[in-house]
Amino acid sequence: MNKKYIVFDCDCTFGVENCDVDDGLALMYLLGCEEAKVLGVTATYGNNSLPVVWKALHTLLCDLEREDIPVKRGGETKGEYESEASDFLVDMANRYPGKLSVLATGSLTNLCGAYEKDNLFFHKVKEIVLMGGITSPLVFEKKVMDELNFSCDPYASWCVLTKGENVSIVTGNNCLKVLFTRAEYRERLFKTENPAAVYIREKTDYWFGYNEEDYGIEGFYNWDVTAAVYLMHPELFADQKDRYRVTEEALHSGFLYRIEDGNCVLNLPEIREEHLFKNNIYKAWMNVSFE
DSSP states (O other), X not given: OOOEEEEEEEOOOTTSTTSOOHHHHHHHHHHTOTTEEEEEEEEOOSSSOHHHHHHHHHHHHHHTTOTTSOEEEXXXXXXXXXXXXXXXXXXXHHHSXXXXXXXXXXXXXXXXXXXXXXXXXXXXXXXXXXXXXXXXXXXXXXXXXXXXXXXXXXXXXXXXXXXXXXXXXXXXXXHTTOOBOHHHHHHHHSSOOOHHHHHHHHHHTHHHHHXXXXXXXXXXXXXXXXXXXXXXXXXXXXXXXXXXXXXXXXGGTTBOEEOTTOSEEEEOOEESOHHHHHHHHXXXXXXXXXX
């Protein structure tokens, strides 16, 4: 079995009232993948402030009895590039040259910080998978959803997208292909006493109500989990590599513009088949051990 050595850079708010749950679900997905070796988690901001994310990550890992996984504190705001998180990313890239995978699902401040510390950081990393960015507005029944990852620190996002090597982006638009409905969720998670299923349903069921009330979405999209699935099982996706014009100005709203004379090549993978994609997620979640 070929192991993937992963640092997960995220703005986890799993378990925080009225906040997104998908970072925590993405971490659980990785922990349920036998071929994934999570070297550490680096905390960033986005869904909430860094102190809230920091506490949520420690609570989640404590609940999962995985306090052996290092958690490193990142920059608290855009432009704060010196942090233990950026130092850890550089250290892991040096320890696993050509083997390190980075999954980033919040602001990209920590990744930019790693590059600022070591300009060869991106060259040493095997692959970078991001959740963020949009190619068209995310319009829902009740309101438009803002892009909340690349826009947090536009310069950092520009840095990662234009200087990074082998960068794949699971955009907000490409996540819309698969909706997780409450009925299906309950069918898959409520009819078992698997400890992981019990934990997920207790911690996340409220999220359906939030999405319906705020956006008119009859379910929710597993934004960050989708990026984690692409990292571990790219065969479930169709790669879409093209040239993009990436500017700091456009990234204030998270926009990526495909254009022939673009300044970087990016891969925006699309989910191939909903059934296989969902089965893979539920299988990994059910494989999370609480021992």
